[in-house]
Amino acid sequence: xxxxxxxxxxxxxxxxxxxxxxxxxxxxxxxxxxxxxxxxxxxxxxxxxxxxxxxxxxxxxxxxxxxxxxxxxxxxxxxxxxxxxxxxxxxxxxxxxxxxxxxxxxxxxxxxxxxxxxxxxxxxxxxxxxxxxxxxxxxxxxxxxxxxxxxxxxxxxxxxxxxxxxxxxxxxxxxxxxxxxxxxxxxxxxxxxxxxxxxxxxxxxxxxxxxxxxxxxxxxxxxxxxxxxxxxxxxxxxxxxxxxxxxxxxxxxxxxxxxxxxxxxxxxxxxxxxxxxxxxxxxxxxxxxxxxxxxxxxxxxxxxxxxxxxxxxxxxxxxxxxxxxxxxxxxxxxxxxxxxxxxxxxxxxxxxxxxxxxxxxxxxxxxxxxxxxxxxxxxxxxxxxxxxxxxxxxxxxxxxxxxxxxxxxxxxxxxxxxxxxxxxxxxxxxxxxxxxxxxxxxxxxxxxxxxxxxxxxxxxxxxxxxxxxxxxxxxxx
Amino acid sequence: xxxxxxxxxxxxxxxxxxxxxxxxxxxxxxxxxxxxxxxxxxxxxxxxxxxxxxxxxxxxxxxxxxxxxxxxxxxxxxxxxxxxxxxxxxxxxxxxxxxxxxxxxxxxxxxxxxxxxxxxxxxxxxxxxxxxxxxxxxxxxxxxxxxxxxxxxxxxxxxxxxxxxxxxxxxxxxxxxxxxxxxxxxxxxxxxxxxxxxxxxxxxxxxxxxxxxxxxxxxxxxxxxxxxxxxxxxxxxxxxxxxxxxxxxxxxxxxxxxxxxxxxxxxxxxxxxxxxxxxxxxxxxxxxxxxxxxxxxxxxxxxxxxxxxxxxxxxxxxxxxxxxxxxxxxxxxxxxxxxxxxxxxxxxxxxxxxxxxxxx
Numbered sequence: 001x002x003x004x005x006x007x008x009x010x011x012x013x014x015x016x017x018x019x020x021x022x023x024x025x026x027x028x029x030x031x032x033x034x035x036x037x038x039x040x041x042x043x044x045x046x047x048x049x050x051x052x053x054x055x056x057x058x059x060x061x062x063x064x065x066x067x068x069x070x071x072x073x074x075x076x077x078x079x080x081x082x083x084x085x086x087x088x089x090x091x092x093x094x095x096x097x098x099x100x101x102x103x104x105x106x107x108x109x110x111x112x113x114x115x116x117x118x119x120x121x122x123x124x125x126x127x128x129x130x131x132x133x134x135x136x137x138x139x140x141x142x143x144x145x146x147x148x149x150x151x152x153x154x155x156x157x158x159x160x161x162x163x164x165x166x167x168x169x170x171x172x173x174x175x176x177x178x179x180x181x182x183x184x185x186x187x188x189x190x191x192x193x194x195x196x197x198x199x200x201x202x203x204x205x206x207x208x209x210x211x212x213x214x215x216x217x218x219x220x221x222x223x224x225x226x227x228x229x230x231x232x233x234x235x236x237x238x239x240x241x242x243x244x245x246x247x248x249x250x251x252x253x254x255x256x257x258x259x260x261x262x263x264x265x266x267x268x269x270x271x272x273x274x275x276x277x278x279x280x281x282x283x284x285x286x287x288x289x290x291x292x293x294x295x296x297x298x299x300x301x302x303x304x305x306x307x308x309x310x311x312x313x314x315x316x317x318x319x320x321x322x323x324x325x326x327x328x329x330x331x332x333x334x335x336x337x338x339x340x341x342x343x344x345x346x347x348x349x350x351x352x353x354x355x356x357x358x359x360x361x362x363x364x365x366x367x368x369x370x371x372x373x374x375x376x377x378x379x380x381x382x383x384x385x386x387x388x389x390x391x392x393x394x395x396x397x398x399x400x401x402x403x404x405x406x407x408x409x410x411x412x413x414x415x416x417x418x419x420x421x422x423x424x425x426x427x428x429x430x431x432x433x434x435x436x437x438x439x440x441x442x443x444x445x446x447x448x449x450x451x452x453x454x455x456x457x458x459x460x461x462x463x464x465x466x467x468x469x470x471x472x473x474x475x476x477x
Numbered sequence: 478x479x480x481x482x483x484x485x486x487x488x489x490x491x492x493x494x495x496x497x498x499x500x501x502x503x504x505x506x507x508x509x510x511x512x513x514x515x516x517x518x519x520x521x522x523x524x525x526x527x528x529x530x531x532x533x534x535x536x537x538x539x540x541x542x543x544x545x546x547x548x549x550x551x552x553x554x555x556x557x558x559x560x561x562x563x564x565x566x567x568x569x570x571x572x573x574x575x576x577x578x579x580x581x582x583x584x585x586x587x588x589x590x591x592x593x594x595x596x597x598x599x600x601x602x603x604x605x606x607x608x609x610x611x612x613x614x615x616x617x618x619x620x621x622x623x624x625x626x627x628x629x630x631x632x633x634x635x636x637x638x639x640x641x642x643x644x645x646x647x648x649x650x651x652x653x654x655x656x657x658x659x660x661x662x663x664x665x666x667x668x669x670x671x672x673x674x675x676x677x678x679x680x681x682x683x684x685x686x687x688x689x690x691x692x693x694x695x696x697x698x699x700x701x702x703x704x705x706x707x708x709x710x711x712x713x714x715x716x717x718x719x720x721x722x723x724x725x726x727x728x729x730x731x732x733x734x735x736x737x738x739x740x741x742x743x744x745x746x747x748x749x750x751x752x753x754x755x756x757x758x759x760x761x762x763x764x765x766x767x768x769x770x771x772x773x774x775x776x777x778x779x780x781x782x783x784x785x786x787x788x789x790x791x792x793x794x795x796x797x798x799x800x801x802x803x804x805x806x807x808x809x810x811x812x813x814x815x816x817x818x819x820x821x822x823x824x825x826x827x828x829x830x831x832x833x834x835x836x837x
Binding site for chain 2: 112113114115116117137138158159161165166169170172173182186188189190192193194195196197198199200201202203204205207208209225226227228247248249251252253254255256292293295296299300351352353354355380383384385418419420421422423424425426427431435438439440442443444445446447449450451452453454465
């Protein structure tokens with residue numbers, strides 16, 4: 001993956017940059033020691049690494065503003081970083097960049113139950129937002145798999161989703177307001193505790209802009225009352241087509257499960273070996289979860305089980321207790337870990353129209369044979385968000401490149417059937433060079449025009465999202 | 478007037494335009510009209526793709542809402558954000574179009590539970606002020622590929638581009654609905670009751686208060702047994718606010734603010750946080766108010782003064798939806814945000830010809 005060559009003039013001014021940053025931040029908030037900056041050389045896309053010029057850890061909005069003002073004045077690229085869990089390389093530095101980490105900013109600023117919102121500093125982790133309100137019966141809905149570690153700042157940058165967004169939506173649907181620092185150091189407040197911020201929907205375009213428009217330091221998030229209960233069922237089928245049909249039939253029947261998860265045979269086998277959740281050995285496994293009171297759950301599951309039963313399931317298992325529910329989720333939740341035990345893998349994130357599921361899985365199988373690399377599929381089936389895991393050997397020369405090529409073919413396939421390159425992980429550097437598969441140059445120009453307005457000098461995370469040749473003239477201007 | 482039949486024709490027309498254009502959907506939302514050469518989008522109409530099993534529909538921007546709603550109803554589905562029909566309140570005629578609804582980001586009472594128009598919008602195609610044909614988003618529910626211009630276009634009132642096609646997530650229709658009605662609550666108490674309801678796990682999908690009737694309405698929807706159970710539970714939970722009766726309620730009338738239709742005066746729409754609403758209303762000196770969204774949406778009937786001047790700074794914004802006042806229709810923004818908005822308009826509409834001045 002190509003990255004722009006570092007700006008020699010910036011590199012040569014390193015001492016002066018550090019001096020100015022140390023003048024506005026506490027001493028331990030500026031990290032320039034080579035051993036320590038190494039901690040910031042990559043995110044969860046570990047195949048790509050590059051130590052930054054330095055890393056800063058501001059403690060509040062004003063410190064962020066001071067840092068950005070200096071970097072703006074000196075023409076220094078800035079890469080914002082949440083918890084560094086991006087699978088797309090969203091927080092990958094360049095050698096001439098300052099990593100701006102929000103980790104120190106993790107406070108809850110305000111909790112308001114009658115108006116159903118929480119205001120937090122964005123370094124706070126996703127799960128600890130729910131943690132701050134759950135004793136009072138509330139939760140924050142978006143639940144990316146990395147929720148134990150990932151920061152709200154990163155969630156906003158990537159518009160993160162999760163397993164339960166069929167019902168509750170993704171980050172953008174749960175974000176009411178932000179405090180954001182522009183690259184020139186200006187602090188702006190957008191939205192607030194009310195619904196539908198006024199004027200143009202700036203909140204909408206900031207969410208998912210991968211840290212390229214500004215650094216969001218505080219966020220007002222919608223919180224919701226916890227459902228009375230939730231219960232999953234597990235179904236096994238002997239073909240992907242049948243499982244796909246079951247998903248369609250459930251959705252058409254008027255039930256809206258909070259989650260519909262899909263796993264294919266390679267994934268089932270790997271997780272079974274690892275987690276021993278007692279999954280049936282079959283071609284396709286579905287986990288469907290519904291919410292409500294016991295009686296409401298019974299009624300919804302009755303309907304779902306009827307539909308499931310009509311398609312000759314290999315297995316149909318309803319959780320009868322919390323323990324059984326946990327066992328049903330156990331395999332799914334340990335799927336990535338399980339794959340990691342047996343192999344290096346690359347996790348993809350394309351979305352497809354649900355109706356295309358059988359075709360896409362068949363094509364992925366054919367591609368897997370062609371490339372000689374195994375692939376396991378985990379899939380948010382209700383919303384069409386696929387996570388094919390391509391297995392490769394990092395120690396085998398050429399295998400990573402082969403894997404990337406295979407991955408690109410799968411993502412092109414997703415676009416070809418009417419879907420998109422990334423459903424919840426973001427473009428970062430990983431899908432950057434594939435953007436032209438989904439978008440025309442005019443489409444990309446329109447997006448880059450937005451960045452021109454927020455960050456005219458293209459200093460914020462500029463080597464991401466847009467193919468380097470598309471953004472070239474802007475970045476070097 | 479120009480009535481494009483294709484994106485290409487619209488693009489050519491915009492490129493050759495040398496005077497301001499007024500973008501027209503169904504023409505029912507008078508407050509969003511400006512003077513200019515009319516671009517009538519009714520020629521670009523029709524559903525281009527509908528997959529009930531994937532909960533997605535794609536339609537050309539000029540498609541009448543009625544046509545879309547009927548097609549969805551045939552598959553027992555709907556647009557869950559319940560877009561308001563402004564014809565009642567504004568006394569306008571014509572057929573609202575799906576493009577107009579998106580351009581104005583129009584939602585209804587269910588917004589409080591499921592989200593706004595922009596939350597269900599999956600993709601757009603539009604022609605910008607330079608004539609470029611642009612697509613963003615798509616027709617799948619999860620899509621973070623590049624910037625979300627879909628949201629930016631929703632609620633931009635045609636000032637950044639002329640929408641040509643939109644795609645939506647749709648939801649199943651419900652088996653039944655009921656409404657719990659409380660009587661005689663004052664505004665502050667009613668808002669507390671609505672907040673308690675919305676903080677419960679009983680999935681209230683409408684929470685409105687009409688001070689003139691002294692009635693507070695809480696809507697429950699879903700499968701019959703579930704609705705019955707939640708109605709019982711909610712009645713019990715809210716016992717301290719009095720005894721609720723279950724009654725068929727005209728939510729279309731609440732959605733459309735029908736109560737103000739025949740009353741003279743200006744109509745303002747204020748979005749704020751529910752707990753702030755009673756104090757704001759006290760400052761308004763309004764002839765009448767209606768609350769929706771659990772109190773977070775206030776409809777105020779006023780004389781022709783500038784309501785914003787009476788409200789001062791608050792968490793939210795006020796839009797003048799009917800009448801004229803010595804004030805802009807849309808809430809003025811703080812300088813840094815106004816500068817960003819102006820910058821975006823310069824990029825997307827460099828000659829300043831699309832619904833010129835509407836939002837500024």
